[in-house]
Amino acid sequence: MSSDSTTAQEAITFADLGLSPKVLSAVTDAGYTVPTPIQAGAIPHALQGKDVLGIAQTGTGKTAAFVLPMITRLEKGRARARMPRTLILEPTRELAAQVEENFVKYGKNHKLNIALLIGGVSFDEQDKKLERGADVLIATPGRLLDHRERGKLLLTGVDILVIDEADRMLDMGFIPDIERICEMIPFTRQTLFFSATMPPEITKLTEKFLHAPVRIEVARAASTATSITQRLVKSGPKPWDKREVLRDLIKAEDEGLKNAIIFCNRKIEVSELFRSLVKYEFDAGALHGDMDQRARMQMLDNFRSGKLKLLVASDVAARGLDIPDVSHVFNFDVPIHAEDYVHRIGRTGRAGRSGKSFTIATRNDTKYLDAIERLIGQKIEWHDGDLSTVVAREESEDSPRRERAGRGGRDRDRRSREPRGGRRGETAKPADLAEAPQPIAAANDERAMRRDAIRHDNAARKAPDRQEPRRDNRRQRDEDDGRPVLGFGADMPAFMLVAGKV
Ligand code: AMP
Numbered sequence: 001m002s003s004d005s006t007t008a009q010e011a012i013t014f015a016d017l018g019l020s021p022k023v024l025s026a027v028t029d030a031g032y033t034v035p036t037p038i039q040a041g042a043i044p045h046a047l048q049g050k051d052v053l054g055i056a057q058t059g060t061g062k063t064a065a066f067v068l069p070m071i072t073r074l075e076k077g078r079a080r081a082r083m084p085r086t087l088i089l090e091p092t093r094e095l096a097a098q099v100e101e102n103f104v105k106y107g108k109n110h111k112l113n114i115a116l117l118i119g120g121v122s123f124d125e126q127d128k129k130l131e132r133g134a135d136v137l138i139a140t141p142g143r144l145l146d147h148r149e150r151g152k153l154l155l156t157g158v159d160i161l162v163i164d165e166a167d168r169m170l171d172m173g174f175i176p177d178i179e180r181i182c183e184m185i186p187f188t189r190q191t192l193f194f195s196a197t198m199p200p201e202i203t204k205l206t207e208k209f210l211h212a213p214v215r216i217e218v219a220r221a222a223s224t225a226t227s228i229t230q231r232l233v234k235s236g237p238k239p240w241d242k243r244e245v246l247r248d249l250i251k252a253e254d255e256g257l258k259n260a261i262i263f264c265n266r267k268i269e270v271s272e273l274f275r276s277l278v279k280y281e282f283d284a285g286a287l288h289g290d291m292d293q294r295a296r297m298q299m300l301d302n303f304r305s306g307k308l309k310l311l312v313a314s315d316v317a318a319r320g321l322d323i324p325d326v327s328h329v330f331n332f333d334v335p336i337h338a339e340d341y342v343h344r345i346g347r348t349g350r351a352g353r354s355g356k357s358f359t360i361a362t363r364n365d366t367k368y369l370d371a372i373e374r375l376i377g378q379k380i381e382w383h384d385g386d387l388s389t390v391v392a393r394e395e396s397e398d399s400p401r402r403e404r405a406g407r408g409g410r411d412r413d414r415r416s417r418e419p420r421g422g423r424r425g426e427t428a429k430p431a432d433l434a435e436a437p438q439p440i441a442a443a444n445d446e447r448a449m450r451r452d453a454i455r456h457d458n459a460a461r462k463a464p465d466r467q468e469p470r471r472d473n474r475r476q477r478d479e480d481d482g483r484p485v486l487g488f489g490a491d492m493p494a495f496m497l498v499a500g501k502v
Contacts, residue, residue, distance in 0.1 A: 022109035036061030041216035051213040079133030083157035141177035166195035228349035231383040260328035284310040331359035
């Protein structure tokens, strides 16, 4: 395995890399002049047809590092029906869609047929695109294999294979699928392989399927950007303690908080926290692995465009999303896997901008905190005193005891004084929203959007999408832990919201 310089040479421009004039013109139109280190390192080798092993996180510009040379190489030759010329494997639908956007952006001077094979959408449209002949096929592993099994797809014409986010593929149990797919593609292909970290299973995979790859490592996978101010925030152990800490933090950041991603370890926590934030009238949306494609895309669009300020997400759902300029990251849960900490906080402080991350920690989290600090090679400062200074908080409104008391007892007075829906006045409660019939609402109607989000959240909880099943026994980060929900949680039954006599 040869090795390349890990630092960007300032003098290098895109024009020096050997890309075609049409690709260069699209790069210029995108506003980029200086290649990032992964681009400067990978593009010349990829153009020569060599295998590349890129060790790089999202945010480093790694997508263009494979998209630009691919488009240049695709200028020669054309696609045949059902025989795609190139294949890019992505672990999630969002990442696959983002790669497609990159091909559209950088391929604007080309007539590329691009097919996107992802779960959660119908096979018919995808079949048509394959039938027309795809220059570029972007797929998640499960859906790709489904198409192949239906006899609609031949992989023998693939000249370039890209495996992106390999370590996340490992986490999601996709490695056996990747191995099967690699074995279906001619040995003579070029393989471009990207991973943020190199656990042993991934090293084994590269040894099996890459031929004398050029290794390009752009930053230590464990490094965190210096532009991020990282803080730990003490909390009591219960979810409602943490929710109150989070609310206080968000309020204290005030105007400085432009937008934030709030990470939870499990999708049930994503769901509960999202509902709680909405109940407290925060401008929040949720993103987790069980939401259908349309709901996820819409949620992301709303967040990107600034219609939503807070996005509650799980690691799997948020992995690799290209959301520029997030001012804050909150870890509602300390991640169990230390490297997830690096990925999570890497959502802020991008491209030299300053960002802030707050990690809410309880006494049960100390061993995970130790592992994170070991991995990033630094101590993280406490925001307002360490765990030895935790004091029991007053019960908050979303603690189960307070909710129970509120329903039958001391909250009754307040309810009878206020309009139906409690303090929200005109605005309905989440469960109220969830039960309401679908409105014909404008896309920018905030209430409609939130109602939609809650409906999707409800649907996802009832009928998880099984398009991309896990195929091994690794523990899933994004899964429910089966803990009972105390009281009614935020799932207030409809009968409790029926207007009473005032
Ligand atoms: P990626 O690591 O591929 O997810 O890219 C992260 C972000 O960097 C995306 O918003 C890209 O549009 C942007 N980007 C890609 N290449 C460059 C470049 N050469 N200069 C500045 N930004 C870039």
